[in-house]
Amino acid sequence: MPARRRPGTSGRQSARIEPLAALRHRALSALDALKVLHAHTQRPGRDPATHEDAGEDPFQVLISTVLSQRTRDEMTAVAARALFAEFPDPGSLSSATLGRVRRLIRPVGFYNEKAKRVREIAKKILSEFDGRVPDNLDNLLTLPGVGRKTANCVLVFGFGIPAIPVDTHVHRISNRLGLVRTKKPEETETMLAQVFPKDRWLDVNELLVTHGREICRPIGPRCEKCPLEVCPSRRRPFQQQ
Numbered sequence: 001m002p003a004r005r006r007p008g009t010s011g012r013q014s015a016r017i018e019p020l021a022a023l024r025h026r027a028l029s030a031l032d033a034l035k036v037l038h039a040h041t042q043r044p045g046r047d048p049a050t051h052e053d054a055g056e057d058p059f060q061v062l063i064s065t066v067l068s069q070r071t072r073d074e075m076t077a078v079a080a081r082a083l084f085a086e087f088p089d090p091g092s093l094s095s096a097t098l099g100r101v102r103r104l105i106r107p108v109g110f111y112n113e114k115a116k117r118v119r120e121i122a123k124k125i126l127s128e129f130d131g132r133v134p135d136n137l138d139n140l141l142t143l144p145g146v147g148r149k150t151a152n153c154v155l156v157f158g159f160g161i162p163a164i165p166v167d168t169h170v171h172r173i174s175n176r177l178g179l180v181r182t183k184k185p186e187e188t189e190t191m192l193a194q195v196f197p198k199d200r201w202l203d204v205n206e207l208l209v210t211h212g213r214e215i216c217r218p219i220g221p222r223c224e225k226c227p228l229e230v231c232p233s234r235r236r237p238f239q240q241q
Ligand code: SF4
Pocket: 173, 176, 177, 215, 216, 217, 221, 222, 223, 226, 227, 228, 231, 232, 233, 234, 235
């Protein structure tokens, strides 16, 4: 029987590509190994047995994700803390002055543009969604400057709804592991959604992002500390501690 074609690939490529069932098995093994390796980073409130998430405030997840674009995590955390101490919800943020928002989020890159954007988002949530962050992708994507990554982050981390936010870490590591062969994050999202069963989607972003920050870094991946033995991009053997 011929090998099944991997989603999103041409028939010509499929001759060289592993069957989908084997790919899924490899993807789940990698995810399980990362879950053990990065157990210390499991977010509080998450039930590891059921994958259910107590959730963070969806509005604050949304605004933090907008603030985090092209900004280091530490700077995002400082700015988000300062902003939410004064304006924790759509009602308060929509009536804040632009100058005050700008000052509070100054640690993040592009704070001028982001100040305008977060206030516009708050206003739209107030006027069109009754002050509540929408819990579906279509409505989230209507908010100013909100793309698929941000919208999916809100679903996963704000509502505990299965989705796969694809940022630079998820895109890079999925390709290095050979789970996808894609150029754009949107393609990666589509393919990962076929490779991973839906009941594991909540894990994908969190584990790959942690792995990307700590081990599979963009430049100089620390392969000697990585237990993903089957990775086709491995540069050095794994050294058990
Ligand atoms: S073996 Fe190296 S390239 Fe592959 S996932 Fe691990 S750190 Fe990244």
